[in-house]
Amino acid sequence: MMNNASTQKMATRFRGYLPVVVDVETAGFDHKKDALLEVAAVLLKMDSDGYIHIDRTVHHHIEPFPGANLDPKALEFNGIDPYHPFRLAISEQEGLANIFKPIRQAIKEASCTRAILVGHNAVFDLGFMNAAVERTGIKRNPFHPFSTLDTVTLGALAYGQTVLARMAKEAKIVWDSDSAHSAKYDAEKTAELFCTIVNQWRDFIQTR
Numbered sequence: 001m002m003n004n005a006s007t008q009k010m011a012t013r014f015r016g017y018l019p020v021v022v023d024v025e026t027a028g029f030d031h032k033k034d035a036l037l038e039v040a041a042v043l044l045k046m047d048s049d050g051y052i053h054i055d056r057t058v059h060h061h062i063e064p065f066p067g068a069n070l071d072p073k074a075l076e077f078n079g080i081d082p083y084h085p086f087r088l089a090i091s092e093q094e095g096l097a098n099i100f101k102p103i104r105q106a107i108k109e110a111s112c113t114r115a116i117l118v119g120h121n122a123v124f125d126l127g128f129m130n131a132a133v134e135r136t137g138i139k140r141n142p143f144h145p146f147s148t149l150d151t152v153t154l155g156a157l158a159y160g161q162t163v164l165a166r167m168a169k170e171a172k173i174v175w176d177s178d179s180a181h182s183a184k185y186d187a188e189k190t191a192e193l194f195c196t197i198v199n200q201w202r203d204f205i206q207t208r
Contacts, residue, residue: 008050008202010110017116018107019044019052019149020142021194023187024128025078027064028071031127035068036092037061037080038183039129041099042191043106051199054191058102059184060095061087065135078181093136096129103142115142120164120190122148151193158197164189171196 010018021042028034040059044052064070064082075082082089090098103115119125126148133141152162159170164186168175173192179185 010046016113018112019118020115021118021191022125023183024125025183028074031131033069035064036128040183040187042187052195058099061089062095063089092132116144118149120151122150154197
């Protein structure tokens with residue numbers, strides 16, 4: 001059984017890992033060849049009763065790396081113009097550095113050992129993140145290199161659904177289809193879903 005609500009800490013809830021919800025928008029499905037175009041990371045916190053909540057979001061538009069492939073079908077799907085000046089995109093190096101810094105601080109504040117990526121089809125997001133880390137030569141990647149927490153699996157268990165929009169409906173989370181396929185929007189909705197499922201499980205286990 002989980003720890004009592006008065007003693008539950010983030011550091012003990014997920015085996016020392018700090019869950020960080022990540023969503024990426026890309027120019028294709030190949031994390032080695034296709035451009036990473038947006039990254040959003042949602043930091044979570046735990047209250048004194050052991051429930052997790054959204055803390056804040058860090059988000060950046062990313063410039064395609066030199067030689068990156070841009071699949072027209074992927075760009076049509078997500079509606080991104082990689083070179084539009086109003087995107088205010090920054091390099092992968094700067095973007096990841098800006099995102100990793102608050103994650104490392106949150107790990108320290110929560111007394112966790114490292115972050116674990118939470119995502120919807122999380123292997124996809126982690127693949128693009130790891131490839132960008134390798135390209136940029138960043139040495140202090142806060143995320144576990146291969147372990148993830150996936151809301152596809154959690155949502156299938158909790159609601160019998162695997163599509164994020166359908167899970168949101170089942171969880172009574174407001175969903176705006178026009179805002180979907182933005183890394184920030186999708187990450188925040190995935191975070192809402194993750195928190196809802198984890199907190200529902202906490203309520204269930206405490207009543208056993």
